[in-house]
Amino acid sequence: MFVDLHTHILYNVDDGSKDLDFSLKMLEKQVEEGVYHVVLTPHVQSKVQKATRKEHIARLEELKNAVKEKGLPIHLTLGAEVQYRSHLTPDYKDYTFGNSNYLLVEFSTKEEQPIEEIVYDLSRMGFKVIIAHIERYAYLSLSDMEMIRRTGALIQVNTTSILGLDKAVKAKHVIKMIKLGLVDLISSDCHNLEARCPNMMTCYTFLKKHVEEDVLIKIFNENPKQIIDAIS
Numbered sequence: 286m287f288v289d290l291h292t293h294i295l296y297n298v299d300d301g302s303k304d305l306d307f308s309l310k311m312l313e314k315q316v317e318e319g320v321y322h323v324v325l326t327p328h329v330q331s332k333v334q335k336a337t338r339k340e341h342i343a344r345l346e347e348l349k350n351a352v353k354e355k356g357l358p359i360h361l362t363l364g365a366e367v368q369y370r371s372h373l374t375p376d377y378k379d380y381t382f383g384n385s386n387y388l389l390v391e392f393s394t395k396e397e398q399p400i401e402e403i404v405y406d407l408s409r410m411g412f413k414v415i416i417a418h419i420e421r422y423a424y425l426s427l428s429d430m431e432m433i434r435r436t437g438a439l440i441q442v443n444t445t446s447i448l449g450l451d452k453a454v455k456a457k458h459v460i461k462m463i464k465l466g467l468v469d470l471i472s473s474d475c476h477n478l479e480a481r482c483p484n485m486m487t488c489y490t491f492l493k494k495h496v497e498e499d500v501l502i503k504i505f506n507e508n509p510k511q512i513i514d515a516i517s
């Protein structure tokens with residue numbers, strides 16, 4: 286059973302799910318893919334952000350009620366995917382996973398940003414930073430990633446990058462990162478029911494052919510469980 290820590294299932298808040306019904310369909314797919322806990326991570330400080338934090342919270346309650354009514358066996362926690370922007374200083378506390386100090390942060394894919402220093406500063410503020418889809422930041426070398434990880438960040442990669450569904454990323458490179466011990470978490474970053482759909486089990490099954498099982502247990506079970514334990 287899996288945890289999906291990076292999703293765009295909360296509806297009408299960004300470029301993910303459009304409405305409540307679609308969110309329920311995405312959650313049904315999560316259950317089919319063996320997921321029992323989802324963190325909803327709407328885009329924040331991003332061009333695609335469409336809702337305030339107050340609206341995120343209201344929609345979370347509506348979605349939780351609908352999940353209960355439908356009897357779906359899945360837990361929901363509100364988080365966010367905060368785009369780092371040097372000129373903005375949000376109250377990061379508002380965007381952590383539930384009441385934990387885990388914070389998912391996204392960086393520019395084009396413009397090089399001093400990720401290591403940013404992680405250091407956020408860690409000093411008490412946050413446990415999860416770097417969203419690090420494989421997309423083409424300006425980072427493997428040793429840059431190692432330095433960022435040593436600074437205390439958890440490294441997340443997307444299932445779509447591993448399954449060859451993200452044309453901007455080479456799947457082989459991501460598998461190499463996993464084998465080198467540079468990856469802490471794998472999440473779907475699901476936005477829809479097409480190419481970017483909930484696919485945790487599909488990814489796990491694919492990776493079993495390429496990576497030792499004890500490595501996968503750490504990434505898919507042990508590491509996410511630590512985060513879930515901090516939420517509840």
Ligand SMILES: [Fe+2]
Binds near residue numbers: 291292366417474
């Ligand atoms: Fe995302």
